[in-house]
Amino acid sequence: MIGPGIKRGTAELAVLSVLEDGPLHGYELARRIEQQTKGALRFTLAALYPMLYRMEQRGWIRGSWETSQQGRRRRCYRLTAAGKTKLSPLRKEWSELFSALRRLTKVSHA
């Protein structure tokens, strides 16, 4: 199980990565992240929305109201150009960190 500190750091990367596949509303976004990480990353409402609003303020994502086929109004989030630009260095940073950790743990096991 991943600890809360790492989760906080990876949360933005997770949201940006999932939104790269297409626009999603908050509930579906949380579900998708939970499914794709097999439950390792799980967002409650209290954790998700402050983060989404902060990311929206930074211009990485943009929310807009849409009506579903069932007639329910939901706010869908899309990745902006700034978000796409942010995603690639973020991915690189985390990839480097995980590679470093893998190397470190291998050394430790040896």
Next chain:
Amino acid sequence: MRDWEAVVERRLKGLALGPAESAEVIAELAAHLAETCEELRRQGMTEEEAEQRSLAQVEDWQKLSRLIQSARTKENVMTNRVKQFWLPSLLTLFLSMSLLMLVQFFGPNPWVIARKSAWSLIAPVAVIYLPWLFSLPLIGAMGAYLSNRAGGSRRAMLSSIVFPVLPYFAFFLVALPVTAIFNDRLGHSIMFLALFVGLLAWVVAPAAALLTGGALVQLFLSRRLDARRIASS
């Protein structure tokens, strides 16, 4: 079925955002809770259990309220202020000034004629002034729409609507009395009347015209928001 918007609204009472922005946040969180509850019901929980589990996602609503407020305002106070007040204000000011200039340059040309009646004195000014005055509701509406779209409060919206008349107001409040005191060529006896007519023509009437357009937009937007709330409840 539970009214989730009412539940969220009650619990997020301390949320100090503009009315439109608060309504958006409440609607969004309520939709999330409703979907969580429906999913838990599909998994076989009773309605009561599902509602409790949905609400258990938030341990401290006060804290959530603070986090949301901080996320939506703290990082970008300047940007919010710019979007909600300065941008609509400067746009309405620019448009109203430009329009006045355009009417002067390209509108009907006033003829200087011998004074035969009060109308012959007013008419040359009126051909420039009236088209400008009648276009102001549109500019006020634009200011209200832009401020509202950026999540501006009622005060920010009102200020950006009447912003174009502020330079005139400042002029009549400061410049004219100062001129009256220091310029001995002006007859002091006519200044009060000039001040009154000037205020009426360049501040009160334009402000009323701008506010008419702004109020119509505000009315339309608040009705649309009410309709959205009804639809999502």
